[in-house]
Amino acid sequence: MKQLPKNLRNNILEITTDMIKSLREETSAGVMDCKKALEEAKGDLSTAISLLRQKGIANVAKKTDRATNEGIIESYIHGNSKVGAMVELVCETDFVARMDEFKELAHNLAMQVAAMNPQYLDEDEIEDKSTNDDELLLMKQAFIKDSSKNISDLVTDLASKVGENIKVRRFSRFELGN
Structure with a gap:
């Protein structure tokens, strides 16, 4: 050669x-x-x-049009037992739903909701489109453990890695006294 x-x-x-x-x-x-x-x-x-x-x-x-009928509901209760959150994270197969990385993402999302108190999942839920505060949108918030990434990046990264559609379907936050 x-x-x-x-x-x-x-x-x-x-x-x-x-x-x-x-x-x-x-x-x-x-x-x-x-x-x-x-x-x-x-x-x-x-x-x-x-x-x-x-x-x-x-x-x-x-892959966003694929059905997401599997997943988990993850909860997080803050150390003071006065703030808690629940997140429904869905995917296409139970195989992915049982993965440690999927469970870890769901847990991190529940912690995010408890810590940052988002009001909406994404822009589609906002009726008043003049509201332009990304801190109110869970999917656009900076991740509490790594501010160089937002929540949408975390979900997209895992979806890309496992080759499935992954979505946050809904979330709820509870605070004692509110």
Whole structure:
């Protein structure tokens, strides 16, 4: 096999297995998807993550019409026992509903509702469309454990990873004295 001239070899980026492994740990995407994203991003990890997230959003968007008849209802009671929340998180199959990651997402969503007191799930529930406060919308709130992500990102990331439609169907928050 012929080798490229030495002056051209340096211009070709070599995607290493460590780079792919690092991206997989961050995104849970497949090996080939990670390799392609790294090649397209010219080895830049943050750009590759962004590319994979965009691809995941596109794939999840294709699945939004699928029926979500499985899932769980998760509750959270704050340590002072004066604030609690319940969240219904739904998916397509009981297999996904039983996954630890799905249960963890449901628990995190219930904690989010207890802590941040959202009033609506998303913009579709708001009657007064002039209301423009994202803090009132659960799906647009910054995640309490990682403010670089919003709730919609968390749901989309898991839906992309498991290949199913995942939705927050409804939630409720309770506070003693209110």
